[in-house]
Amino acid sequence: MNIALIAHDSKKELMVQFCIAYCGILSKHTLCATGTTGKMVAEATGLKIQRYLSGSQGGGEQISARISCNEIDILLFFRDPISAKPTEPRDSDLLRLCDVHNIPIATNIATAEALIHALERGDLDWREIVNPS
Numbered sequence: 001m002n003i004a005l006i007a008h009d010s011k012k013e014l015m016v017q018f019c020i021a022y023c024g025i026l027s028k029h030t031l032c033a034t035g036t037t038g039k040m041v042a043e044a045t046g047l048k049i050q051r052y053l054s055g056s057q058g059g060g061e062q063i064s065a066r067i068s069c070n071e072i073d074i075l076l077f078f079r080d081p082i083s084a085k086p087t088e089p090r091d092s093d094l095l096r097l098c099d100v101h102n103i104p105i106a107t108n109i110a111t112a113e114a115l116i117h118a119l120e121r122g123d124l125d126w127r128e129i130v131n132p133s
Contacts, residue, residue: 034059
């Protein structure tokens with residue numbers, strides 16, 4: 001499965017820790033990420049990650065384009081719900097796009113853990129049934 005990783009600045013370290021904890025599962029899948037998040041995760045885990053631009057330079061939009069083309073199966077987007085962000089309209093668009101294309105999204109660690117365990121069990125194979133290659 002193709003998994004996209006995005007994290008707001010205040011959640012990047014949490015994303016790194018999550019990816020360290022689930023490195024064994026993530027290593028069996030194709031990963032992409034916005035620039036800084038991808039760099040930090042790759043350096044900490046050794047995982048191969050296709051890196052796009054940083055979020056502020058359009059990395060989220062690059063991942064959105066892949067979602068639109070049905071090239072992303074899961075989005076892990078660790079968001080900071082407390083601080084207002086200038087990127088909120090773009091973030092909202094990204095989440096809406098996931099809803100349109102039936103992409104499971106985790107915006108916090110609890111949901112990310114539920115998704116990663118479902119992935120490990122094979123519970124997310126429904127996308128291959130709905131969207132056969």
